[in-house]
Amino acid sequence: MKNPDEFPSAEVVGFGQFTLMPAERLLKCEGSPIILGGRAMDILITLVGQAGTVVSKKELIARTWPDVTVDESGLRHHVFALRKALKDDRNGNRYITNVPGRGYSFVAPVVRGGKGESRHASTRADKTMLPHGLPPLLTRMVGRDEEVRDISARLTEHRFVTITGGAGMGKTTVAVSVAHELAATCEGVTWFIDFSEISDPDSVPGVLATALGITALTPDQLRSLGVFGGDKRVLLLLDNCEHLVGVVAKLAQQLFKGVPGIHILASSREALQADSEHVYRLQPLGGPPMVPSLSAVEAMAYPAVQLFIERAATNGIEVTLTDAEAPIVSEICGHLDGMPLAICVAAGRVGAHGLSGLAHLLSHPSCWLRWNGPRTVHSRHQTLDSLLDWSYDLLAENERLILRRLSVFATNFTLEGACAIAADTDITQEMIADVICSLVTKSLVSTAIDASTVTYRLLETTRAYARKKLMQTAESDTIVRRHADYLSRVLRGRCEDRVIVRGEPTRHATRPANLHAASR
Template structure:
């Protein structure tokens, strides 16, 4: 990035190119490198049109990327700046041509005198960059932070979609700035096998395990360290998570743990914070806009609606309807966000009417928890408002357990009824509607579902009768990616190779489970196991590699195993046995 010794001022922000830094007042702003490069390109030519091709050439100088990548990064930049909030505008879209920075800009020649008091570099952590502000959770964050300072295990408990992860990450970010501990996030959502919980924790903290007993290795590694672990999404493997937590806390006095789950871990010394819904206004037709906006649920709706449609504003006429929407959605953050994204297609009163219809249709589901009924209603309703192609893309992509690239999305979802152009546009639309999240920090964007949305979409996949076909496609795609990774190992720098391919691990596990369960496709499972060996080995997942290789060999006694694959499997098994058990006779 060019611009040595410059400080660029606009609104409340300070951009210092030499330091690769964006600050809001004296507070650092987390922003991806691509979005920051786009911001600099726009502010350098404030008031002038910067074309899409020019931006792509600057931000991805040696890489061809789809236009959707640029759109996603500009959208993330707008969210970071709060573009449109309170009527303040920074970036204007010139349809079909590019973007223009419309806020007044001041460029100073030397930043040394004005920013000596900038906060110190944040401590080591792997927390994601927040895409939006955390609204209405100040009291909860303060309470959880206080609990974390007094206890070594705190669990944030609440209903699906209520905002547990958002609050936990906000607390973790504050702790990363103020305490001596490093902070490490462990996302357990993709982990479907309870036995792999120690592996997930080890990977997050940078532990290389050369032992069959990963739990013991974890205890030894953490024994003398000061660390905050954030264990996110524990509910589906809660027993295994609780055992790991118990082992770690017993062995490592300097480790603290903040967990999120739909239920408590029930571990010794655990403090539980039950996250309430966002506060909603009382039922009143006389509620004015200023009064409604004081409630966090309404504030969230307004911010997300404004991000979707810049012209939207809360006024005295629509405030009662917005308040009613928030009440009917029980203050559940995910449900409110999904409702707000439809403001570009419907008036507030129409959204409320559609929501009323959907709620009445679900009144008979008495066997489900109350708040889950509201979330299910919101997801049903949001799904019904999608185009047919968007629905198809949504359910087909739900087969991915973790993050996936545009190319993998095309390999799975593109079919006779959907071409690549349809899929690219549909993917961008699902991101815009908050049904997919995107990580645009690398050379190419990667996508993933919220856990609740993925579960809902998987149900739709089963109802459409496409599950088996898509599972097979998913396994074939993982085989292609694993083979590509195997071929690239000797031609790419190791850190770059690992960074690109380790994200495939959760989906490889899912594909292997499908292939071997009920013998869906043993040849694919065996071939994928052989192709994935370099990934397990270079991520030091020796125990997992041994177990998978033994399973593949056990299922291939019919003579169908290719000699080359058998040689790789037996070599990997011998290596794994040597590292985990020593030179045993086997």
């Protein structure tokens, strides 16, 4: 959070075609000064200083009129004037958005830094003086060093990489780390664009053009970006693309072909499926086996346990892991399937419940899905429930229905098992095969392939969420009975549902977890 006097005296802040010098209270558009009233300038400086977050109307009024009583109508008037000066919402440009009931947010990508001499040049020249504009690195990232090196190498070689993975896997953290590493090892130009606040696909071209400091994504202007970078790397980081994959894929491909030497790194829960894209699937953090003989030294060799212990410590609970506690922590990490966000949320509860109490609570997913995480993260990351709402809401209705039905499987299942549970008069086996493929692509279902068969599995957090959704429907009892009947047929050796995939299902269907789920 920055007041005007908290910006370094020589700092230049860039967004789109604009350059803001807070200390001098000066705004320029492509090098030309913009006339802006004092109150509107105060509002702009406050919003830009907290770009990407929602600033309450109360705070804006207090910052802009510190010694005067003003109602919200006065604030709205000056926000309107500011938007008009920025030509907000024209030609796809978006800078300031109103968040009903909360306040205002500056949503355009912001690049900070620069020296005073750049302020008399054009915006394009200003941007050469600005740093990469990336979000800050975490103090310590646990268990992802190898992935960062691997993605960096792939991005250097192929120039277009998308990091995919389930909700809460840390895709943004890894992507930002890769971008920092490349920015540190090779001086160049870097843009960071977070699409999480962009809901309208039609606005994406304007948002991209604004962030890149051009008026439109035309071939000539795209080529100018490559000239701007010269012989330096031009890196574009596109974050949170899953709800805009169609339009982002087309534009990323256009940029890849139109900007000489550009490197594009995207993060999304599903691949963009662009022609030149290389996909990197980010896996859960490795965790130890859940065996009673596990020692503390063995457990601490796994990144999931390391993250849990570190996050407990940041919440004021120093856990010195003993051999007796190692299997309990292993059980906790196993319940959470190595999902970094879930591990961080659970670690925050150690002080209230202890290790054994926490492990017990995690066996009842309906409660821990609602546990609160850090207050400083995006609202959809503050609980696992809200995190999965985002993915679930992006699904087609038939995908939601089949995902709910598959939640009765507590562990691995085959395609024929999925058909036995999910098929009915309206849902064919071919449709189920297509939907499972889509759910795998969208990081909601994982696969395991061996020499004899392919099996599928919902991560425990996804399964708990989908199970909760199933229990809210009128068909829940029917699907649970269907699951029990299917397992009964398998156990009797009379399963006759082998239509699409022929394989021996008994080994997976009769695992204790599935039998236990069917007996509830």
